[in-house]
Amino acid sequence: MTSTETITYDLDADGIALLTIDLPGQSMNVINQQLQTDMSALIGKLASDDAIKGAVITSGKASGFMAGADLKGMNFSGGGDSGGGPDKSKMATIFDAVFALNKMLRDLETCGKPVACAINGLALGGGLEVALACHYRVVADHPKIALGLPEVMVGLMPGAGGTQRLPRLMGVQPALMYLIQGKNMSPQEALGFGVVHEVAPADQIVAKAKAWVKANPAGGVQPWDQKKFKFPGGPASAMNPGFAQTFIGGTAMTIKQTSGNMNGPFAILSSVYEGTQLPMDTALRIESKYFAKLVADPQAGNMIRSLFVSKQAAEKGARRPEGIAPMKTQKLGMLGAGMMGAGIAMVSARAGMDVVLLDRTMEAAEKGKNYTSDKLGKRMSADKVQPILDRIHPTTDFADLAGCDFIIEAVFEDRDIKRETTEKVEAVIGADVIFGSNTSTLPITGLAKAHSKPENFIGVHFFSPVEKMPLVEIIVGEKTGPEAIAKALDYVAQIRKTPIVVNDSRGFYTSRCFGIYVQEGTTLLGEGVNPALIENAGKHMGMPVGPLAVSDEVSIELGYKVMQQTKKDMGDAYKSGAADTVVEKMMDEGRHGRKNGKGYYDYEEGGRGKVLWPGLREAFPAKDGAVDPQVEEVQERLKFRQLVECARCFEEGVLTTPEDGDLGAIFGWGFMPFTGGPFSHMDTLGLEHVVRVLDRLAQEHGERFAVPQMLRDMAEKGESFYGNAARKRAA
Structure with a gap:
């Protein structure tokens, strides 16, 4: 065997095989099914062929080593499923599919031959996991090279050994910081943490990797497969106080950062906690179990579609009219x-x-x-x-x-x-x-x-x-x-x-729907709801900040001027609401927002600190005998008020694709990124459920929650936004 479709194979006089990964037609190497097939075959050859003394894995792409898994080609079986999730047999199928890559890399590191990796550029996600399965790692000395496991940023977790090998190399606590936050490290940082063994000029990395293989014929055993292996920073054991404290603190910090909304960080915590106390073969199965659960849940599929696939397509000109030559601005x-x-x-x-x-x-x-x-x-x-x-x-x-x-x-x-x-x-x-x-x-x-x-x-x-x-x-x-x-x-x-x-x-689209979030928050305030409850409900449901804080940031005064211009333009057709009364009263109080140091919040002079204005409760008191609603009720109003307005934008033709709607919501006003955006979220909830909730809210709180006819028709037909979009493209 020589080269495969994705890997060039070259055996030198010393018996060292150079495996150069170079996916045809791709600007960057990614792990797809063909690469897995080719690499599995070469790993088998490496293990069985006595003429091969060891191997070096590198990339043939000038763009870097490898960007990770081919997310566009992954099958997220749970995406858009509004039911109770896949059944047991389906979960077993998903597990087998995701474990295949883990098993392949485990076969690589236990093949009995020394394997080094020459990392010529960025190595992210599965790309870094391939490198971590090698016994020695040399990375090019360049400050722009990034190494990391950023899967959590798109709703996933490392699924090819990253949650097990990284803690065994750099220690549990520092590894968790990188895994949960999706942070990258530079070559020098990776060297300091022991994630790589050597940093060298780019034109020397292959030679240095080969030199190590030649000098270490018995080097084909990972540290964690040796009897005397010890975790950096102390043993991974529930009996180790430091280990236990790391997960107590880590869980608390993760809940604070995510409000419990994201599945990925908690799957990482569980995988690291359980897996690091077990032998590697069992630990990898633990990791694949948690990875399979993420893949089966709609959250990961929705996030990947919006934050990765749709985003890349938009940036590559998906909405650009055809037949027009490039028009670069000089x-x-x-x-x-x-x-x-x-x-x-x-x-x-x-x-x-x-x-x-x-x-x-x-x-x-x-x-x-x-x-x-x-x-x-x-x-x-x-x-x-x-x-x-x-x-x-x-x-x-x-x-x-x-x-x-x-x-x-x-x-x-x-x-x-x-x-x-x-x-x-x-x-x-x-x-x-x-x-x-x-x-x-x-x-x-x-x-x-x-x-x-x-x-x-x-x-x-x-x-x-x-x-x-x-x-x-x-x-x-x-x-x-x-x-x-x-x-x-x-x-x-x-x-x-x-x-x-x-x-x-x-x-x-964005200003209109962003303004709705603020308006519903100020409407709640005008009804006498505790402002702290409103703000915390907004943040904990997954918005960047509460609606009152947002209003302060963009300026209450600006909102007032927009309102006045809208009244002027619309005349008698304009319908005032409780939010208008709140804004007018704030203007009368001279509270314009952060820019003049006082709005719904009071701001420290020259500082960044802020507290809710103590006078808010007096200015907007609770109604006689009224008690504050439950936080879930406030969140429901804040969320569904945005959802219905997004649906109206679609019905009115302001939006023509759900992809634009989701991208605009997440990157424009920070709509709950873990949902994949309002249209992904409505599809996942099920449009029948969305209509049912909106009908109740409209009856309780008024016509601003009224269901658009298009949405009602789609729900009755069992349709979805992305399903309709796919059928339209296929037609």
């Missing part, structure tokens, strides 16, 4: 140098674009440019920051926009100001340059009326702070053309962010 005109405009200017300049940063005064424009130096200066050396600053050109003169091939405005959220700005820009650069508006609520179709070519006008909605938030919402107006969509998506790709594409409406 020179950006950024109108408005406030926090949003300054942030957009910074990420654009970092991506290599020239940026004309325009504001009403030179002082404001210069301040916008200084935002870049202030932010980047804390993380980068001056010689790296200066070229970025040199690409930002502050100005007050619209004439300086000449030559820009893309415009983004982030001026004050006022229709008249935006209209005037649009007209001034077009007078300089003409109507053929694509014009993007960063408005967060005003309909794009209306704003586009100020442009003589509305087909070249599009919404490009960023989130604050721009440099940290990963999402950009592309809003298509009634007359927006495909070139504008392509230009906006190409720009988002240049700045390395995740786009979603939605159709026009007031508030679009």
Whole structure:
């Protein structure tokens, strides 16, 4: 046997086999079924062929060693199952499937021959687990190389020995920190922890790995398979006080960080606790048992679909119109140098674009440019920051926009100001340059009326702070053309962010549904519900912070101004609610949010500390004789109010795919990431159940919970959002 489809096999004069993994047609190596088949065959050859004295495993990809398992090709049997989970026979099938990789790597480390690994680049997830099953590991000396087991970030856990080998190499407590948080380590950190044995120049790693194999003909035994093996940091035993304390503290910390919502971290804790007290062969079966339980549950499938598959597809241009040549932005005109405009200017300049940063005064424009130096200066050396600053050109003169091939405005959220700005820009650069508006609520179709070519006008909605938030919402107006969509998506790709594409409406998708979470929280406050209960209910259900804290962060005053503009636009059609009364009273109290140090919370002067405003209970007292609802009731209202609004966006055509809806919710306003997003969550709950709950809430709390007819029809037919989307694509 020589090479296979995925692995090149080369036996040298010393009897050392070099196995170079290089999956055809892939930019990065991943563990798929073909690789498992090929590697199993070569492991068998390694064990049985006396001419082979040992082996070195490396990668043929310049991109790195291996990125892990092929998540796109994995079958998550529980995804979307709203019932009680798979039966026993199905669980046995899942276990056998997930244990196959664990068994293969165990066969590798017990083949009787020394095996070294030459890690030429990133080794993540299953990629690192392949390396850990080797007896010696050499990694290239480069600060950008990352080694880690990040499976928990997509609802999983290491399933190829990672929860067993890593604690045996670096100790239980430090291993848990990396496993539960999904943290990566650098080559030097890995060396310090004993995860790798040697760090060397990239062009020497294979030679050094071969040298070790040649010098250690009897080196084919892992430390944990030797009688005198001891865990770093003390024995893994319930009788060891340090071991017990690690899991007592670790469990408490995990509950605090996840509110008990995520399955992966607890599966990791259980696997490490049980497995490290057992022989390796049994420990690997324990790990596969917990991995199989995760795979069988809908949570992991939903998270992987949204956080990995859909995200990657969006970033690769899944929503880009076909037949349009690439439209790279060379020179950006950024109108408005406030926090949003300054942030957009910074990420654009970092991506290599020239940026004309325009504001009403030179002082404001210069301040916008200084935002870049202030932010980047804390993380980068001056010689790296200066070229970025040199690409930002502050100005007050619209004439300086000449030559820009893309415009983004982030001026004050006022229709008249935006209209005037649009007209001034077009007078300089003409109507053929694509014009993007960063408005967060005003309909794009209306704003586009100020442009003589509305087909070249599009919404490009960023989130604050721009440099940290990963999402950009592309809003298509009634007359927006495909070139504008392509230009906006190409720009988002240049700045390395995740786009979603939605159709026009007031508030679009993210602002509209994000605002609903805040509105329901303030409605509860207006009803006299304890504000601490509201905030804790929001956080523990899986939102980043409570609805009142969110309102403070984005500014109560901004919400008030949006409300006033909406009233003006809608006239008699506008329906005031309890949330409006709360916002108006807060404005009367001069409490505008974090920006003026007082909102629903009081903020420490010059500090980050905050406490709920003690006057909230007095300002919004409980009704006579009323008692606070149970936390589950508050969470139900906060969650289902968002779900029904997301469903309305789908019914109205604001959203056209559930993928955009889930991505926008998770990355736009932090909707319960462990669910995979609102549409994944509704599918998992079952639409019949969602409709039943909404009908009850509508009867108890009003028409804002009323079920959209589309959702009711889907429930009656036994349909799901993703099921319908799959059928539509297949048609």
